[in-house]
Amino acid sequence: MSEIGAIFRAAFELILRWDSNLGEIVTLSLYVTFFAVALACCIGLPLGAAVGVFRFPGRTAATVLLNTLMGLPPVVVGLGVYLMLSASGPLGPLRLLYTPTAMIIAQLVLVTPIIAALARQITEDLNREYADQFTSLGVGPFRKLWAVLWDGRYSLLTVALAGFGRAVAEVGAVMIVGGNINHVTRVMTTSIALETSKGNLNLALALGVVLLAIAMAVNAVAMAVRASAMRAAYV
Amino acid sequence: MFSGSARSKTGAFAVSQSLDPPLLAARDLALTVRGEPLLRNVDLDIHAARRLMILGANGAGKSLLLRCLHGLTRRTGGGVYWRGRPMDRAARRAQAMVFQRPVMLRRSVLSNLLFALGAAGVRKSERRARAQEALEQARLEHLARRPARLLSGGEQQRLALARALACRPEILFLDEPTASLDPAATLAVEQLISAAHSDGVAIVMVTHEAGQARRLGDDIVFLHRGAVAEAGRAAHCLSAPSSAPLQAWLEGRLYLEETRLSAEKR
Ligand SMILES: Nc1ncnc2c1ncn2[C@@H]1O[C@H](COP(=O)(O)OP(=O)(O)OP(=O)(O)O)[C@@H](O)[C@H]1O
Numbered sequence: 001m002s003e004i005g006a007i008f009r010a011a012f013e014l015i016l017r018w019d020s021n022l023g024e025i026v027t028l029s030l031y032v033t034f035f036a037v038a039l040a041c042c043i044g045l046p047l048g049a050a051v052g053v054f055r056f057p058g059r060t061a062a063t064v065l066l067n068t069l070m071g072l073p074p075v076v077v078g079l080g081v082y083l084m085l086s087a088s089g090p091l092g093p094l095r096l097l098y099t100p101t102a103m104i105i106a107q108l109v110l111v112t113p114i115i116a117a118l119a120r121q122i123t124e125d126l127n128r129e130y131a132d133q134f135t136s137l138g139v140g141p142f143r144k145l146w147a148v149l150w151d152g153r154y155s156l157l158t159v160a161l162a163g164f165g166r167a168v169a170e171v172g173a174v175m176i177v178g179g180n181i182n183h184v185t186r187v188m189t190t191s192i193a194l195e196t197s198k199g200n201l202n203l204a205l206a207l208g209v210v211l212l213a214i215a216m217a218v219n220a221v222a223m224a225v226r227a228s229a230m231r232a233a234y235v
Numbered sequence: 236m237f238s239g240s241a242r243s244k245t246g247a248f249a250v251s252q253s254l255d256p257p258l259l260a261a262r263d264l265a266l267t268v269r270g271e272p273l274l275r276n277v278d279l280d281i282h283a284a285r286r287l288m289i290l291g292a293n294g295a296g297k298s299l300l301l302r303c304l305h306g307l308t309r310r311t312g313g314g315v316y317w318r319g320r321p322m323d324r325a326a327r328r329a330q331a332m333v334f335q336r337p338v339m340l341r342r343s344v345l346s347n348l349l350f351a352l353g354a355a356g357v358r359k360s361e362r363r364a365r366a367q368e369a370l371e372q373a374r375l376e377h378l379a380r381r382p383a384r385l386l387s388g389g390e391q392q393r394l395a396l397a398r399a400l401a402c403r404p405e406i407l408f409l410d411e412p413t414a415s416l417d418p419a420a421t422l423a424v425e426q427l428i429s430a431a432h433s434d435g436v437a438i439v440m441v442t443h444e445a446g447q448a449r450r451l452g453d454d455i456v457f458l459h460r461g462a463v464a465e466a467g468r469a470a471h472c473l474s475a476p477s478s479a480p481l482q483a484w485l486e487g488r489l490y491l492e493e494t495r496l497s498a499e500k501r
């Protein structure tokens with residue numbers, strides 16, 4: 001018991017004096033996930049909205065595909081990205097394997113379907129409500145797409161935050177394509193796995209606490225956004 | 236183009252006493268959904284700057300008729316013509332519609348107006364002035380920054396009307412715009428409709444109130460079970476109805492007779 005107490009004390013000490021190793025890992029984690037989610041939004045939001053709003057042949061199939069890709073196992077994504085980036089893969093010449101960029105790509109592949117699938121649901125519901133008004137006003141396709149994205153902005157922001165939460169807590173994919181190399185591709189989740197197996201529980205626990213704090217902060221922001229949108233009847 | 240004199244028994248040509256070609260015309264319009272005829276043999280002409288009131292009991296097909304005329308619901312028979320030609324997107328842009336339940340975008344009152352103006356192809360530099368003008372007309376200037384979905388029912392209806400008129404349509408479709416409004420809000424909406432009419436906008440309005448039809452209507456069409464039972468001048472038809480359904484409706488008997496008839500059928 002006293003041993004666990006000591007580990008906790010050591011972990012909080014690491015956090016409080018913001019140990020340089022810890023800081024480096026946390027910063028890289030946030031950097032990778034931020035870029036992955038930002039790119040995933042740029043792709044997933046318009047894609048999801050297009051499936052949600054436009055009628056085209058294969059629309060149902062596209063919806064099913066998005067919903068299926070939402071549940072992709074991270075290690076499978078990691079393996080797929082690894083095969084693409086490995087020396088013999090089609091993107092091998094770019095030499096991206098075991099770099100932060102590779103981890104961004106893996107998280108991007110993982111999160112884009114989640115964002116697209118949730119955006120489709122939100123924009124489809126909005127479009128159903130607006131369809132007659134849009135037809136009556138003669139709204140063109142691009143204005144329509146932009147309008148449902150804008151009017152769904154608060155719900156879509158919580159979607160982006162959900163994507164962030166999922167990406168930052170993910171281990172398998174970034175482990176495979178990043179390789180967990182010290183000072184290069186070590187993020188919170190992979191470090192926790194490694195340090196725990198090495199028996200360096202102080203750092204592992206400190207990272208775990210930071211990860212939990214980030215997850216909580218993301219949820220708090222999502223709830224605050226939703227509450228303020230509710231007050232304006234924008235949800 | 237239309238030699239529809241054979242159809243005049245439906246009264247469509249009693250409505251069109253002017254010699255100008257109609258702005259909007261329906262010929263033998265029909266809508267059948269899953270074998271059920273919801274609209275049949277509807278002929279009507281709507282002339283520029285005239286006001287047509289569509290009357291009828293609940294479920295008679297008034298909203299569906301409006302949707303077919305505006306092109307929101309695809310008819311299954313007959314034709315709808317804009318200035319004698321089939322409707323297209325350009326024709327729809329010359330029309331505006333206010334729905335039974337107003338549709339408000341999740342934006343401010345002002346942004347709702349700007350959006351409609353943008354969709355109507357108004358140049359960006361002109362949108363603000365046009366929106367401001369529409370706000371003033373609807374007396375909503377003080378609410379310009381308010382989220383539109385927080386407005387009261389009457390305010391939303393006025394905004395929907397202002398948004399439709401800001402696009403300067405030639406014809407305005409209104410589906411019970413004053414249902415569920417109090418007398419003051421009803422008056423405000425009626426004044427906006429009258430002002431639009433004075434500006435030369437043709438009005439096609441569904442209403443449940445004979446009084447409102449008298450106040451606002453030049454002509455009426457009375458729908459009964461999806462067909463035109465009577466059509467003509469509002470003042471004349473409403474004081475001396477010639478068809479049994481309109482007589483019954485005016486005396487408030489229509490619903491009662493319908494229930495008696497359907498009971499007898501059983
Ligand atoms: N999409 C649809 N499919 C099948 N039936 C429909 C559809 N829309 C409306 N109806 C039916 O058509 C009939 C006419 O509907 P409509 O909404 O035009 O009535 P209304 O005259 O506007 O009535 P109210 O005064 O209650 O608004 C109703 O019996 C309704 O149930």
Ligand SMILES: [Mg+2]
Pocket residue numbers: 297298299335410
């Ligand atoms: Mg109706």
